[in-house]
Amino acid sequence: xxxxxxxxxxxxxxxxxxxxxxxxxxxxxxxxxxxxxxxxxxxxxxxxxxxxxxxxxxxxxxxxxxxxxxxxxxxxxxxxxxxxxxxxxxxxxxxxxxxxxxxxxxxxxxxxxxxxxxxxxxxxxxxxxxxxxxxxxxxxxxxxxxxxxxxxxxxxxxxxxx
Numbered sequence: 001x002x003x004x005x006x007x008x009x010x011x012x013x014x015x016x017x018x019x020x021x022x023x024x025x026x027x028x029x030x031x032x033x034x035x036x037x038x039x040x041x042x043x044x045x046x047x048x049x050x051x052x053x054x055x056x057x058x059x060x061x062x063x064x065x066x067x068x069x070x071x072x073x074x075x076x077x078x079x080x081x082x083x084x085x086x087x088x089x090x091x092x093x094x095x096x097x098x099x100x101x102x103x104x105x106x107x108x109x110x111x112x113x114x115x116x117x118x119x120x121x122x123x124x125x126x127x128x129x130x131x132x133x134x135x136x137x138x139x140x141x142x143x144x145x146x147x148x149x150x151x152x153x154x155x156x157x158x159x160x161x162x
Contacts, residue, residue: 012098014105017058017074019050024071025060028088034125042148048086052076056085059105061098075102082115084157087126103133103157110159120155130155 017025025048029035035043052058057077063070073089084106089098110118121141122130131137135155143149 011064012072012101013062013064014059014101015062017053017060019053021058021060021071021074022048022050022053025053025058025074025088028071028074028090029086031091032088033091034123038150039123041146057109058086059102059109061089061102063093073098073102075106077106077109077113077118079110079113079115082110082118084118084120087120099129100133107157107159110157111161116159116161118157118159120157122153122155124150124152127153 026046029046029048030043032043048058057079058074059077060074061072063072071090072093074086075084075088076086077083078085087099087102087106089102106118119138120130120135127137130153135157137153138156139154141152141154143151
C-alpha cells in the first residue's frame with residue numbers, strides 16, 4: 001500500500017468544532033486539490049468562520065500521536081432542511097478512512113436528530129466517494145454562474161432508524 005492509502009494507525013477523535021478551529025477548517029477548504037484549476041474560484045474567498053460554527057452542527061476529525069492533535073477533516077450537518085453542507089478531508093490524509101468515519105458520525109448525528117433523509121450536493125470529484133459510503137444519486141444541480149459555473153451531482157443519504 002502507498003502512504004496515501006494506508007489506513008490511519010493512530011486514534012481519530014471526532015468532536016464538535018469550536019471557534020478556534022475556524023482558521024484550520026478554512027485552510028482545509030481552500031487547500032483542497034479538488035478545487036484547483038477551473039474549480040478554484042469556488043473556494044478562493046471561502047471562509048468557515050466562528051459564526052458558521054455557532055450556527056451549524058460542525059464536527060472535526062482530530063488525529064492523535066502521529067498527527068499531534070491536528071484537524072484532519074470536518075463536516076457540517078444542517079437540519080432544516082436536512083443537508084450535509086460541507087465535508088472535507090485534508091489532501092495528505094485522504095484515502096485513509098477519515099471521510100468514511102465522518103460520514104458514519106454524521107449519520108449517527110442525523111439519526112439522533114430524527115432525520116431520515118439527508119441531501120448532499122457534491123463536488124464532481126467526490127461522486128465516487130459518496131457512492132462508496134452509501135449515498136444514492138438523486139439528480140443533478142445545474143450550474144449557477146458565476147457562483148458555481150458547473151453542474152453538480154445530487155445525492156441522498158437514507159438514514160436508518162438504528
